[in-house]
Amino acid sequence: MRCIMLEKLSENIFDKVSIDFLRNQVLKNAYGNNDTVIAALDPRILLLWYLFFGLVPWFMDNVILLLGMFLLVAVTARLAKIAPLVLFLFCLGVFTQTGYLLLVSLFFGGNGETVVSLLIMTLKVAVVSLASVTVFSGLDPDRLANGLEWFGCPERFSFSISFGYRMLPILMEEFQNILLSYRLRGNAPARDTLAGKVKWLVYQVKVIMSAFYPLMLNTAKRSRTTVEALELKGYRYASRNMAVKRIRLASLRLKKADIWFVGLSAVWTAVCLGLSQWVGSGVLQI
Numbered sequence: 401m402r403c404i405m406l407e408k409l410s411e412n413i414f415d416k417v418s419i420d421f422l423r424n425q426v427l428k429n430a431y432g433n434n435d436t437v438i439a440a441l442d443p444r445i446l447l448l449w450y451l452f453f454g455l456v457p458w459f460m461d462n463v464i465l466l467l468g469m470f471l472l473v474a475v476t477a478r479l480a481k482i483a484p485l486v487l488f489l490f491c492l493g494v495f496t497q498t499g500y501l502l503l504v505s506l507f508f509g510g511n512g513e514t515v516v517s518l519l520i521m522t523l524k525v526a527v528v529s530l531a532s533v534t535v536f537s538g539l540d541p542d543r544l545a546n547g548l549e550w551f552g553c554p555e556r557f558s559f560s561i562s563f564g565y566r567m568l569p570i571l572m573e574e575f576q577n578i579l580l581s582y583r584l585r586g587n588a589p590a591r592d593t594l595a596g597k598v599k600w601l602v603y604q605v606k607v608i609m610s611a612f613y614p615l616m617l618n619t620a621k622r623s624r625t626t627v628e629a630l631e632l633k634g635y636r637y638a639s640r641n642m643a644v645k646r647i648r649l650a651s652l653r654l655k656k657a658d659i660w661f662v663g664l665s666a667v668w669t670a671v672c673l674g675l676s677q678w679v680g681s682g683v684l685q686i
């Protein structure tokens with residue numbers, strides 16, 4: 401009975417975790433969240449919000465304040481409709497960095513100071529990581545580049561980040577084509593038994609490692625074609641022309657939703673700060 405349950409569980413996992421599933425999850429998080437509340441905000445507001453929640457938590461040591469900030473970024477992550485795969489990788493990353501140390505300290509005689517210190521570090525990593533995922537899942541390449549350029553970043557730097565976003569679908573397409581070519585020429589192990597499924601997983605990992613070099617080579621070739629097309633359309637002239645820049649940034653306008661977003665974030669952070677001082681559970685260090 402137990403073996404049958406393990407086989408059914410492994411079949412469900414291997415059916416769901418496929419290359420198509422991974423590609424769809426990544427592309428959904430990068431391009432499929434344009435209809436969310438976070439995506440409707442001004443990119444300048446999102447970048448400033450991320451600058452605060454990506455830097456300030458590192459200089460704070462109050463558990464209540466960090467927990468309040470984590471609850472806030474968790475709500476914004478919910479509003480951003482982040483892909484489940486990205487959330488899973490976020491949880492896995494936080495656990496592998498500091499979360500497992502917290503569990504070890506609890507079960508192997510750690511005192512209260514050790515647990516609190518590890519909890520503070522875990523909350524810091526969680527707040528910064530979740531804020532990063534929230535902001536960049538709500539910004540498409542054009543809006544991200546426009547926001548960076550409005551703040552004075554060099555146009556080529558902004559375009560490089562935007563171009564990197566646009567290369568993501570090409571990378572996924574090339575990766576899938578290379579894997580299909582390996583499948584046509586290779587002989588994958590049978591997946592009838594649990595041991596066969598493990599061998600099949602090891603085989604897939606080896607194929608992915610072997611596909612790395614042709615993936616980079618094919619992507620570089622297609623990138624060169626893209627750059628040549630941009631040059632033919634006058635990209636260098638447009639990047640230096642101030643009139644073109646003004647036209648490109650004219651779409652950036654503050655709305656009521658942006659003011660409400662900043663106001664609620666500031667009020668919530670102030671309430672958490674006041675609560676932490678009132679409870680007296682720790683000393684805020686900035």
